[in-house]
Amino acid sequence: MAKIPVVMAGITGKTGEAVGKVIHQASDLRLVGAIAARHAHEHLGNRWNDETLDLSIVSDIEELAALAYAVLVDFTEPESAAHRIQWAVSHRWDIVVGTTGFSLEHRQQIEKLVNEHQVGAALIANFSIGAWFLERVAVEAGRFFDVGEVIEGHHVSKRDRPSGTAKRMASLLAESWRRQPEDIPVHSIRLPGLVAHQTVIFGGEGQVLTFRHDVHDRSAYGNGVVQAIRKVHEFRGRVVSDLGEVLKTSS
Numbered sequence: 001m002a003k004i005p006v007v008m009a010g011i012t013g014k015t016g017e018a019v020g021k022v023i024h025q026a027s028d029l030r031l032v033g034a035i036a037a038r039h040a041h042e043h044l045g046n047r048w049n050d051e052t053l054d055l056s057i058v059s060d061i062e063e064l065a066a067l068a069y070a071v072l073v074d075f076t077e078p079e080s081a082a083h084r085i086q087w088a089v090s091h092r093w094d095i096v097v098g099t100t101g102f103s104l105e106h107r108q109q110i111e112k113l114v115n116e117h118q119v120g121a122a123l124i125a126n127f128s129i130g131a132w133f134l135e136r137v138a139v140e141a142g143r144f145f146d147v148g149e150v151i152e153g154h155h156v157s158k159r160d161r162p163s164g165t166a167k168r169m170a171s172l173l174a175e176s177w178r179r180q181p182e183d184i185p186v187h188s189i190r191l192p193g194l195v196a197h198q199t200v201i202f203g204g205e206g207q208v209l210t211f212r213h214d215v216h217d218r219s220a221y222g223n224g225v226v227q228a229i230r231k232v233h234e235f236r237g238r239v240v241s242d243l244g245e246v247l248k249t250s251s
């Protein structure tokens, strides 16, 4: 069976490198393009010390225009990602996006384009199965508690605050409590030594219930991304933001 071609944007980043290596190791996927900013023009095989990988890192997705089709995987930052996504979707590539911090306007624009061009899209704030499971149990607990707060902690170089995962958690709780997302307190911690951590804490009569998820190594996101790449074509015309939809449809 033909391998699914993948272009990875953010390949030299903390997350992109960890996820990129998982993609490279998957026997049904093939890395055909690599994008970064400061590290553009480096050779990826040399960078990873892997002779089997003959790929030069480029800075602009348009340099990959010779590719007929690929899945764009993006772990960068929202401004440049919005441009790449627009280019990829209008060339009828499917997209798997981990980048967080998009404005509402960017998100709506992506949804419109995905629908217009009938490509598949997964825009998922957290690709780790643990974070997804925390979301599920917290929503379930929210049926029995009516107050709760979210605490997220990340490394100091994280740009957006609160994290996309925490914003999503707050909006899911708000939805089940019929409140506005901004009514659910979200606390953000940025400290050296942290990678990505989320706690959801519920208060009740004489008791407190705490759920917590910790990512210590960014390879935690790899499996979710690989599964999304395999399935994204099935999401034609819409943007999936729940990892559960990817896992549910995975064979």
Ligand SMILES: NC(=O)c1ccc[n+]([C@@H]2O[C@H](COP(=O)([O-])OP(=O)(O)OC[C@H]3O[C@@H](n4cnc5c(N)ncnc54)[C@H](OP(=O)(O)O)[C@@H]3O)[C@@H](O)[C@H]2O)c1
Pocket: 009, 010, 011, 012, 013, 014, 015, 016, 035, 036, 037, 038, 039, 040, 059, 075, 076, 077, 078, 080, 097, 098, 099, 100, 101, 124, 125, 126, 127, 128, 160, 221
């Ligand atoms: N959805 C999830 O599961 C998940 C998990 C973790 C992180 N994230 C998100 O992923 C994103 C990246 O996080 P990170 O911690 O890995 O960041 P990072 O270490 O700063 O890496 C950023 C990457 O993006 C590249 N980049 C930056 N600006 C660019 C531009 N204008 N054009 C092309 N490439 C550009 C960088 O290239 P250079 O190295 O060459 O500068 C680098 O490869 C963030 O939005 C973060 O919130 C999502």
